[in-house]
Amino acid sequence: MLASHILASNGPDDAPSGDEGQGAVVVERETAKTEPPRLYQVVMLNDDYTPMEFVVLALQEFFHRDFETATQIMLKIHNEGRGVCGVYSKDVAATKVELVTAAARRAGHPLQCILENA
Ligand code: TYC
Numbered sequence: 001m002l003a004s005h006i007l008a009s010n011g012p013d014d015a016p017s018g019d020e021g022q023g024a025v026v027v028e029r030e031t032a033k034t035e036p037p038r039l040y041q042v043v044m045l046n047d048d049y050t051p052m053e054f055v056v057l058a059l060q061e062f063f064h065r066d067f068e069t070a071t072q073i074m075l076k077i078h079n080e081g082r083g084v085c086g087v088y089s090k091d092v093a094a095t096k097v098e099l100v101t102a103a104a105r106r107a108g109h110p111l112q113c114i115l116e117n118a
Contacts, residue, residue, distance in 0.1 A: 038117070038118075039118035040087070040093040040117060041084045041085075041086070041087045041115070041116050042063070042085045042086055042088065042100075043085070043113065043114050044073075044077050044083055044111070044113050045114065046077050046078055046080075047110050047111060050109040051109070054111070055077070058103060062096055062099055063086045063096070073085065085113070096113070100113050
């Protein structure tokens with residue numbers, strides 16, 4: 001188990017400190033355990049109406065994919081029904097879903113994205 005040792009210096013007028021006049025006591029404290037952030041994948045779903053070109057552009061714009069990779073992901077979604085666009089922290093993933101969905105609706109397309117635990 002990890003513990004940090006903190007030297008707590010006692011000033012000259014400290015009350016009796018139990019450190020036998022050495023001027024310092026050792027305080028042991030548990031190191032805070034921080035879990036790694038949970039990751040979420042943005043999954044894009046196939047539909048019959050959103051143009052392939054729009055999907056490729058969205059993958060380039062919002063997921064920073066180059067044209068070739070975006071095309072491969074789009075074709076995977078088209079052929080298999082779904083595909084992973086990227087993996088992010090929860091806030092970033094949720095924002096990407098909002099941005100892609102908003103852009104699709106503005107353009108009149110029914111494109112859908114969902115979040116999944118990665
Ligand atoms: N199936 C669509 C078409 O044939 C293309 C498409 C691909 C739509 C991926 C959505 O997430 C999608 N125009």
